[in-house]
Amino acid sequence: MQLTESIAQRVGEAIARSTWKSVDPFLLKMMQEANGNERRMTVRWGMWAAVACYVLYGAFDVLLLPDVAHRLVAVRISVGVVSIALIEFGVRRNFSLATLNVLAALALVTGATAWLLFALETNHQAALSDFMVFGTVFVLGANLFFNFRFMVSAISSATVTMTFVAAALFSLQTELTNRLVLAAYFINSLVFSLYLSWRLGSERYKTFLHALQARIQEQAAVERGQMLDEIANTDALTGLRNRRAITRDFVDLCEEWASDDSEIGVVLIDVDYFKRFNDRLGHQAGDDCLVALANALSATAVANNAIAGRYGGEEFVVLCKVATSDDLRELSGKLCQAIEDLRIPHPNTGIASGIVTISAGASLTRADKSVDFYSLLQEADRALYRSKFAGRATFHIYDRETMDEDESRQDIPELLRLALEKQLVSVVYQPIYDVESGSVLGYETLMRLRNLRGELISPAVFIPVAEHTGAIVELGIWVIDQACRDMVEYGLGAVVSANVSPIQLKAPSFPLRIAEILQRHGLAPHKLALEVTEGIDIVPEAQAEWNIQQLRSLGVQIWLDDFGTGFAGLASIRRFEFDVVKIDRSFLHDCQTAEGRRMLNDMVRLLRNLGHRVLVEGVETADQQALLRRLGVHAMQGFLVGRPLPIETMDRPKVDRVA
Incomplete structure (x- = not known):
């Protein structure tokens, strides 16, 4: 059966409900149907065992009640054969578990009553009085040996008890004291075994509920993991x-x-x-x-x-x-x-x-x-x-x-080597806006590379090569230097951010070079933000961690980029105090569904509760902007509010501080 949200809600309510209150009939039916074939086989083999014991007790009939032993043994064998035949017939005809339990209960009542009726004819009444004590075996069998529903247990065991109590009080020819003690013993056996039956049934029900809840939670975790994996690997x-x-x-x-x-x-x-x-x-x-x-x-x-x-x-x-x-x-x-x-x-x-x-x-x-x-x-x-x-x-x-020959000179590593010398690299800036006020908070610096023919090369092509060859170190420093220069020259008055490669972050001299750039341009450290991509697992990197600490002590802002797309994000936000956490655009684009909106809301709430300012990338529609405002997101970035442009061509409105 599919474990739906409705079932999950029922399970939660049932677990919270007091033991003395009625059970959920739907969940009770689920429990009874769970492992149905296995439980039907339990009834089958339980009946075989019960009949075997019932027939073997005929030996005591011969020893204690010899005058009616032949009839008692015949009754035992007859009842046993009929009982097994009925159960086997029910199993082969695929009777329900409830039906098999009723047949087993009838067999118990019949076996006890039939034996008692013939046993009362014996002349050995004292021996019968002692032997009748074993009638409680039928009571215990109905309440504890077989896993009957409580109502079936109660009716069958009460029937057996009342039969033996009536026989003890009105048919047994012994002293009154013996008959009263025997009747009291049966009644006590009924009460205590019924209570145990009810407790066991209640515990089985609770155990089933907790097991079902665990399955539901496991299923939810698997589905959430699959969804996260799909989001992380699918273009929105x-x-x-x-x-x-x-x-x-x-x-x-x-x-x-x-x-x-x-x-x-x-x-x-x-x-x-x-x-x-x-x-x-x-x-x-x-x-x-x-x-x-x-x-x-x-x-x-x-x-x-x-x-x-x-x-x-x-x-x-x-x-x-x-x-x-x-x-x-x-x-x-x-x-x-x-x-x-x-x-x-x-x-x-x-x-x-x-x-x-x-x-x-x-x-x-x-x-x-x-x-x-x-x-x-x-x-x-x-x-x-x-x-x-x-x-x-x-x-x-x-x-x-x-x-x-000309194209061979366009080899990416060679281009990267010549990029600064030939002025093939440039920067563009994408504005970052305050969601609530609409004012500019800052700009993200993005690197662009052209070949010798002046054509743009995709960052998806040259960035991995630059990281592989190590060229990203000098190119990254140049980008940060250019961003700081433009900040001062054009009087932006805002925070400017730049992406940091893992190669740069692990370089021992990186904080010193940043400090030198800030000093040379006279830029306040808090005006510069360095974006660390979530995919960079900085937690186990001692040098990277030390560099981040040095940069923060210098006053430089540290932002976490692309949160939610990798595996290091949660560890990072627990370990480091980021000024801003940028949620990857894929989560915003997935908000067309209710599940996607819940996911983004949960991420924003998590980050806000941890004290981080939240920036969401990829805003392309007014509806997305309105959603971010409702969720309490601090800042946004995307084609709706501003495309990446060279600084000479972009508008520079009044700015506010971020972080």
Whole structure:
């Protein structure tokens, strides 16, 4: 049976209810039906055991009541055979447990009454008086041996007791004292065994309730874990696998790849002129377009045993296992064609078709099995640029032998090495707003990288490479330096934040370099905030923890970014005093459902109770902004209130302090 919220509520109320009050009939029925077959077998074998003892007691009939022994033994055997026959018939015909219990109770009453009626005819009344004491075995059997419902136990045991009490008082030919003692003994046995039967039934019911409650809690925990896992691995807008999930899928494919002869293909997809589409039609139309594209890409990928995911913005990734580069070429062509078949009008493409198209670049693993995901993604990105140079709406497969000399110089590590020297790196700022007042609280600094042709390279491509090569250390310092310079030069008067790589955070000299930057530009430390991503498990990193403590003592704000997407967040907020905690955009986008809204509300309440200021990313609609206001969120960030822009082009309204 499905454990619903209604059942969970019933269980909670039943556990809180006093023992003396009536039980929940629905839950009682559940308990009785639980392990039904096993309990039916218990009745069956219990009857066999009871009949065996009942017949064996015939030996005492022969010894104590020899004058009627032949009839008593015959009664025992007859009642035993009929009782077993009825129970076996009921088992084979799948009688309910309640019916089998009633048959067993009738067998007990019949066995006791039939024996007593014939035993009263004996001339050995004194011996019978002593032997009748064993009639309490039937009472105990009804109340304790068999697991009858209390009403069945009470009726059957009371019937046996009243029969023996009546026989003792009115039929037994012994002294009155003996008869009164015997009657009192039976009545006491009935009362105490009935009480024990009721207590045992009550305890069984309570045990069942607690076990059921544990199952409900376990099920809720599993469902919550599955939901969190789905949120952490699913793009909120399109429902596709997100960047984290795609990276993990590649690892899984690599494990399969090691044992077969196939190759792994990576297809990087970019929507042509998507910024123009957004600017002309609006972001809602842009989101609708991305959802339609995602559905088409996913359907095509599934049809070709591939995996589609959204890598960020208007970029998508498809992973596949192929035998040759021709198979990868065929899949890339199908993906491009699937988007063209949608015939989504594009008002500003500059090409004759006037529809939304995609450009794709693909790369393939090599026989030495030494290529990692980011290397393949980098190669696919280079092939994607070739597709754009070729006029877009097409695809290219990366081939090292055919890449010209100019493109070889566009290698990402080489670009990163030249980034500062050639001024290929720049920053843009995305405003952070107070949810209640609407005033600007600060700006988040975002790094941008262009190749030698002046084309933007996706952060999803160059950031992992920069971290892998160590280039992120100097680039990150440059970004922080530039942000502080702009703060002072343009008189923003607000907090400016910058993301910190784990490589930077673990560098011993990092706090000193930050202090030097602040001193050089004359910027108050509290005007700078460093964002630590939740995925960085800083708790076990002694150097990272020491650096954070030094930065806080300096006066620099420490923010926790992307809360809820990784596994280190709860440990971090317990260990560190963050000035602001930023909840990942996926939780806000999931608020279209009641469960999603409850999840976000619980997260906000948790953070507020711990004393953290809360910032939610990804605000794209007025309804989302209104929801954040109702939840008591302090700050927000998203395309609705402000896009990332160069400082020269953005408005700089009056600001308030954050944290």
